Amino acid sequence: MEDERRIISLVEYHMHDEDSESSDREDDGISSEGEIMAKGDKKSKNPNVSYDTSLPAQHTYLGNDLEELSGRTLLDDDSCQSLPLLPLPGIVLIPGQTLPLQLFEPSAVSMVKRIIEKDRTLGIVNQHQSPSADVACIGTTAEIRSYIERADEDIRLSTIRLKAEGRQRFQVIETRRQIDGVLMGKVRILPEITLDDPGEGARLHCLDRFRTLPLSTPEHMKVKEQGSIADSTLFKSLVRGKYDKFDFANYTRWPRWVYQQYDTHLLVQRIKQELEKWNCSVPADKVAKTPVDFSYWVAANLPLDDYKRLFLLGLNSDIQRLRCELSMLERYTVLCCRISSCNKDIINRCDVFSMSLEGLQGTYVNPSGYVHEIVTSYKACGLLLQNRSSTEQSWFPGYAWTIASCSGCGSHMGWKFTATKRKLQPQQFWGLCRAALRPALCSGREDEQWKPSF
Known part of the structure; x- marks a missing residue:
C-alpha cells in the first residue's frame, strides 16, 4: 500500500481543453450600447507586427537621460537581511522582470537615494488593493539599474524615475515602520533548489x-x-x-x-508548444538560458492573478514551477473580468500576442506613479471606450491610448492603442491590466488549486 501511495503521488492528471465552437461576434464593431466587440476565433493567426518591439522595453517615456549604474548585488541564500520594502498594489515582481518606477513621496525618494549610495537593492512586495492592507509574506529583491532625479516645480519636491530588475526571492519574517515612514523588513533569501538526476543511482x-x-x-x-x-x-x-x-x-x-514528467528538458519543450496556442514565440535568448531562468520568464509572462503568481513565486524548485506553469497553460483558455459578480469574458488566449521583446506582458508606470502589468491582445470583447485618445507618455511610441472599461461592471480594464501612422502594424491593439483580469477554465469555473499556502 505504501508503494501504491508513492506511485499515485507522482502521477499528474491533466485537463485537456476541448475545442469550443466559435461564437459569431461583430469584428471591431460597436453595438447599440457602445460596447466594443471583437472575434475570439481560436484559429486566429498572429497579426503582422512591423512595430519595433524593442521600444516598449526601453521605457523611453521615463526619459533618455537616466544614469546607468554598474555592478551587481547578489545576496547569500538562506541569509537574513534587513531591506527597505516597497509595497505595490497589484504587482508581483518576478526575478528577471524589469520594473519601472516614478516616486514622488519624500520618504520614498530619500529611501531610494540611500539605497543607490549603498547596494542599490530594495524589496518589492505585493499589497492588496487597500492601502492599509497587509503585504504578502513573499517578495523579490529589486536592483536599481538606472535612475534620474528631477525637481518638480509644480509640487516643489524632487522626484525620482528609475528602472529596476527583479533579482532574488525572499520570505518576509517581520516588518516595522520607521519614523520617516519607510517600511523595513527582516527577510530570508530563498534558495533555488536543484534536484538531482533521479536515474543516477539506477542507470547502467x-x-x-x-x-x-x-x-x-x-x-x-x-x-x-x-x-x-x-x-x-x-x-x-x-x-x-x-x-x-x-x-x-x-x-x-x-x-x-x-x-x-519531472525532466526539465521535456517540460520546457511542452511549455513552448503550449505557448504557441497563446500566440507567443519564446525568444532565442530565453531558451538558451537555464531552466530556472526560463521558468521565471514564463511566470512573468503568464497573465495570472496575484494569488497564482504568488504561488509560483513561492516554489523553490524549477521543476515544480515548470510543472505548475504547464498545467496552468493547459487549463486556462480565456481571461475574464476579475470582479466575481461580473466574470465577463474579455480575451481569448489565442488573441494574446507580443508587442514587446519582454514577451506577452510588460510592466509600465504612468505619470502618477501607478505601476501596471499590461497584457497585449489584438482582439477583445465586452469593453467600453472612455474619453478621447492621447499620445502623452505613451508606453508604445507611435500609438495613442484610450481608456477602456468593462461593459458589465464598469471597472477599469486597460487601454486601446491606435497607431498614429498608417505604416505601423498592427493598426490597433489592446493593452489590458493583468490585475484587472482573471484566468478561467474552459468550463468557466474558477480554479482554487493554485491558492498560495503562506
Missing part, C-alpha cells in the same frame, strides 16, 4: 556508449565542454538510436512516463 553506465542524447540537452553540452567530442564513443552513438536517457526506468518500480 556500461551502456553509455549506446546512449542517444539530443544536441540541446545539458548532458550533451557537458560532454561537448569536456572536449574530444568528435572522437568520443558517445558522440558516435548519437545517430544509432539504441539507448535513451530514460532507459533506467526498466530497473526501477516506476514506469518511464513518471520520470518524463
Whole structure:
C-alpha cells in the first residue's frame, strides 16, 4: 500500500481543453450600447507586427537621460537581511522582470537615494488593493539599474524615475515602520533548489556508449565542454538510436512516463508548444538560458492573478514551477473580468500576442506613479471606450491610448492603442491590466488549486 501511495503521488492528471465552437461576434464593431466587440476565433493567426518591439522595453517615456549604474548585488541564500520594502498594489515582481518606477513621496525618494549610495537593492512586495492592507509574506529583491532625479516645480519636491530588475526571492519574517515612514523588513533569501538526476543511482553506465542524447540537452553540452567530442564513443552513438536517457526506468518500480514528467528538458519543450496556442514565440535568448531562468520568464509572462503568481513565486524548485506553469497553460483558455459578480469574458488566449521583446506582458508606470502589468491582445470583447485618445507618455511610441472599461461592471480594464501612422502594424491593439483580469477554465469555473499556502 505504501508503494501504491508513492506511485499515485507522482502521477499528474491533466485537463485537456476541448475545442469550443466559435461564437459569431461583430469584428471591431460597436453595438447599440457602445460596447466594443471583437472575434475570439481560436484559429486566429498572429497579426503582422512591423512595430519595433524593442521600444516598449526601453521605457523611453521615463526619459533618455537616466544614469546607468554598474555592478551587481547578489545576496547569500538562506541569509537574513534587513531591506527597505516597497509595497505595490497589484504587482508581483518576478526575478528577471524589469520594473519601472516614478516616486514622488519624500520618504520614498530619500529611501531610494540611500539605497543607490549603498547596494542599490530594495524589496518589492505585493499589497492588496487597500492601502492599509497587509503585504504578502513573499517578495523579490529589486536592483536599481538606472535612475534620474528631477525637481518638480509644480509640487516643489524632487522626484525620482528609475528602472529596476527583479533579482532574488525572499520570505518576509517581520516588518516595522520607521519614523520617516519607510517600511523595513527582516527577510530570508530563498534558495533555488536543484534536484538531482533521479536515474543516477539506477542507470547502467556500461551502456553509455549506446546512449542517444539530443544536441540541446545539458548532458550533451557537458560532454561537448569536456572536449574530444568528435572522437568520443558517445558522440558516435548519437545517430544509432539504441539507448535513451530514460532507459533506467526498466530497473526501477516506476514506469518511464513518471520520470518524463519531472525532466526539465521535456517540460520546457511542452511549455513552448503550449505557448504557441497563446500566440507567443519564446525568444532565442530565453531558451538558451537555464531552466530556472526560463521558468521565471514564463511566470512573468503568464497573465495570472496575484494569488497564482504568488504561488509560483513561492516554489523553490524549477521543476515544480515548470510543472505548475504547464498545467496552468493547459487549463486556462480565456481571461475574464476579475470582479466575481461580473466574470465577463474579455480575451481569448489565442488573441494574446507580443508587442514587446519582454514577451506577452510588460510592466509600465504612468505619470502618477501607478505601476501596471499590461497584457497585449489584438482582439477583445465586452469593453467600453472612455474619453478621447492621447499620445502623452505613451508606453508604445507611435500609438495613442484610450481608456477602456468593462461593459458589465464598469471597472477599469486597460487601454486601446491606435497607431498614429498608417505604416505601423498592427493598426490597433489592446493593452489590458493583468490585475484587472482573471484566468478561467474552459468550463468557466474558477480554479482554487493554485491558492498560495503562506
